Amino acid sequence: MVCSSKFTKAIICAVFLAVSASAAPAASSVPASSVAVSSLTLPSSSISGSSDSPSSTASAPAASQTVPFASDDPNGVLWGPDIDTVPQAIRGSLGATVLGPQDVGIVKENADLLAPPTTDSGSVSNAKWPYSLSHNRLQTGGCARQQNVGVMPIATAMAGVNMRLEAGAVRELHWHKTAEWAYILKGSVQVTAINTEGQNYLATVSEGDLWYFPPGIPHSLQATADLPEGSEFLLVFDDGEFSEDSTFLLTDWLAHVPKEVIAKNFQTNISAFDHIPADELYIFPAEVPHDDDKAVNSPQGTAPEPFTFKFSQVKPQQLSGGTAKVVDSTTFKIATNIAAAEVTVEPGAMRELHWHPTQDEWSFFIEGTGRVTLFASSGNARTFNYQAGDVGYVPASFGHYVENTGNTTLRYLEIFKTDRFQDISLNQWLALTPPELVKAHLNLDDTTIAHLSKTKPTVIGPGK
Structure with missing residues (x-):
């Protein structure tokens, strides 16, 4: 129908609004059973170190239903690496069986890619890289494999190397x-270094300990025999484009300087350098240090x-679902550009x-299995599964959690390109926001709001 006048249009609009108002359900008529309730109802008193009283409650008007309530359909991990059958791309009534070929081993370790929650x-870039897929550089006495933007483009702020020395x-x-920041996975390493003032340093660090060398500081690493097999460690660099092939090596440098120049530099006879290597050594065998x-x-x-830090001797904070300990420039003073946390999560528990x-987070999983969902804003979210030896990555400000999906302790590192460790807890944020405002957003009941913790839970025990 075509309206013939502005007056007619006004009458029609008024009638339409009146009918719509009478047809729409009142906000207060929403059944209580349909109101979403948080699954994390852990009392703040059960969190280690939480001494504050629960959040106060308030009776705010129920929010108008502008969007449907979130589904409470189960979205757990559908299988683990040890599943006996061949996984399929099916979750509930969604998906279908896989008819074509697939790498079953990879599928078993990545359930939330084949059958995502x-x-x-939307779309989130790949945030997982297994070192098992990195090309390994084999040398007499050891080996090294790396991760950088070449294999994991999202990881622009940091890169890593897994190195083994006999x-x-x-x-x-x-x-x-x-x-260069390092965490020792096994064994012990003797490190040496010298700074710009000609002050030198030597120390031995063991499993769970760290070292840090600022840019340009020359150093060496040598495995001790404290563990007969030698040592293995993780190196992290504050540039996602870092490559081990771009290291400034002593032997590589001198192999590319005329010998007469070398002799002049050291004020000695040129014959003294008759046996210097013609190529870089990189890793080589030597006598065990004393x-x-x-x-x-x-x-x-x-x-x-000191360029080293006894992180293994730092007492972790005991939490309801695991432990956490942090190292940054407040405790390891020379480490002005990398901070880290070592976290353990017990079975069924989660990093909140x-x-x-x-700052972006570069993660390394040391033991156990875990699940992480990245929230990238604008309706974009993706879930990844991690096992020991995997690298994870979380861009700055992406919301996330780390859930233990196995039957053993999950232990991993959170590493950041910064001088101070920082995070924001969703639980704490909501607890320190006016309760009526939280209720208006999420339709939570008073009991759930009262259980929000004003101190960071950090690692939360299994839910109810």
Whole structure:
């Protein structure tokens, strides 16, 4: 029908609004059973270190139903790596069987890629890289494999290297244009370094300990025989484009300097350098270092700040679902560009819903199996499964959690390109927001709101 006048249009609009208002259900008529209730109802008093009283409650008007309530259909992991059958791309009534070929081993380890939770939506870049897929560089005395943007494009802020040295083997004297942070996975390593003031340093660090070398600081790494097999460690660099092939190596440099120049530099006869290597050594075997080795006496003294940190001796914070301990420049003073947390999550527990305000997170999974969903805003979310030896990545401000999906303890590292560890807890944020405002957003009942914790739970035990 075509309206003939503005007056006619006004009458029609008024009638339409009146009919719509009478047909729409009142907000208060929504059945109580249909109101979504948080699944995390852990009392704040059950969180280790939480001494504050529960959040106060308030009776705010129920919010108008502008969108449907979130589904409570189960979205758990459908299988684990040890499943006996061949997984299929089916979740509930969705999906279909796989008719074509597939790598069953990879599918078993990545259930949430083949049969993702229905909460996944939109597009999020791949945030998982197994070191098992990295090309390995084999040397006499050890090996090394890396992860950088070449294999994981999302990881722009940091890159990593997994290195293995047999007892006595040396990662030769070298330096980088990036900072180097390390975590020892097995065995012990003797490190040496010198700073710009000619102050030197020597120390031995063991499993769970760290070292850090600022950009340009020359250093070496040598495995001890504390573990007969030698050592293995994780290296993290503050540049996603870092490559081990771009290291500044002592032998590589001298192999590309005329020998007469080398002799002049060291004020000695050219014949003294008849047997220097013609190519880089990178990793090579050598005699096992002595336990009582000391730094060479320097007229400038020793480095004022240690390049190593006994992280293994830091007492972790005990939490309801696991433990956490943090290291940054407040405790490891020389580490001005990398901070980290070591987290354990017990079976059924989870690292709480949280985000890091300004820095990307580079994760390394040491033991156990876990699940992480990344929320990238604008309706984009994707879930990934992780096993020991995997690298994970979470861009700055992406909401996420880490859930233990196995039957053993999950242990992993959270690493950041920053001098201070920072995170924001969803639980704490809601607890410190006026209750009536939280209720208006989420339709939570008073009991759930009262259970929100004003201190960060960090790692939360199994839910009810």
